[in-house]
Amino acid sequence: MEEKKLDVLQPVDDAAIRLGKTLVRSARYGALGTLDPLDGSPSVSRVSLATAMDGAPIFLISRLSSHCTNLMADGKCSLLVGEPGKGDPLAHPRMTLIGTAKQIPAGAELTLYRSRYLRRNPKAALYVDFPDFSFWRFETARASLNGGFGKAYAMKAADLATSLDGVEALADMEDGAVSHMNSDHLAAIERYAAKIGEEPGGWKISTLDPEGLDLASGDRAARLWFDRPLSSAAELRPVLVALAKETPSSA
Structure with a gap:
């Protein structure tokens, strides 16, 4: 007899949504997982983060890096956010975002992202305008939130998005x-x-x-x-x- 898989997921409520959004908005960095085009192996690198006004993570990377090479070949990626504190690191909230990353072309959107990123990461001013660096936007398809032991949630992209309707100015x-x-x-x-x-x-x-x-x-x-x-x-x-x-x- 086939054993029934235990469902450990909790219903996504307002508290879970607030926690998920807070993890993204307050993240100084994240672990970016990309796919190596040579054999499809996963590759993980650390990137400094900021967010777009709608909550999407944004990051700045050099095309000389392996993760940029990987993203240019295949934009599918994941992003882990959430910093461990004192004690057991597994007792602290963290969230894995799953989706795709897209390079931001020159234009008004890039100007806004650049400004937000530099206010979050002022030391990046030393290299932000180097010709090999570019900004990328992470488009979340779904997310897995672990709020600590016994607190697992399957999040939708809409759960983490901030509406800009009426506040475009x-x-x-x-x-x-x-x-x-x-x-x-x-x-x-x-x-x-x-x-x-x-x-x-x-x-x-x-x-x-x-x-x-x-x-x-x-x-x-x-x-x-x-x-x-x-x-x-x-x-x-x-x-x-x-x-x-x-x-x-x-x-």
Whole structure:
């Protein structure tokens, strides 16, 4: 008699979706798995990450690297995100994204990605414009989320995507808004970090999107979620002002 396979997957709920999105948005790097065109063997490399405003991971790689060669031959790939902390590394959340990567051609989209990536990875300014480097966008088809022991979820691409309907203007104002906050409102940003339980010191906004802010302080990265997604770009300023007035205990 054939043994029935045990279904260990949990229903995908709002908490799982929030965890999955947080893992992607806050990831400083990921393990990129590609296929070697010589024999189809899997090959894994580490890449520095940022996200597009809709939540898609983006990365910068050199065509001199083996993973770029692999992607040029076959865009199918996977991406593991989630950093281990203290204790058992398998007890910490992580997620494998499965999909394809596509090189971003010159144009307005590339300009936006370049700006977001450099705010997340400022040291990349040393080589971002080298002729052998290019930006790639990861298109998620599905994902496997492991939130810790006994917390496995099969995620759909839609579970991890951020809708940009009605907030298309946010992309055009992001650079100015982030620069203004980082130049003139560092105290407010420290309050944002405190609101989500982060230790104070040197926090800045790296990127923003309709659902929240990505914060950075040296090698530390954190995510602040808005109470609800923005319905228009005009809502950004009042939301930031309101967040700065809240006390950490109100989170």
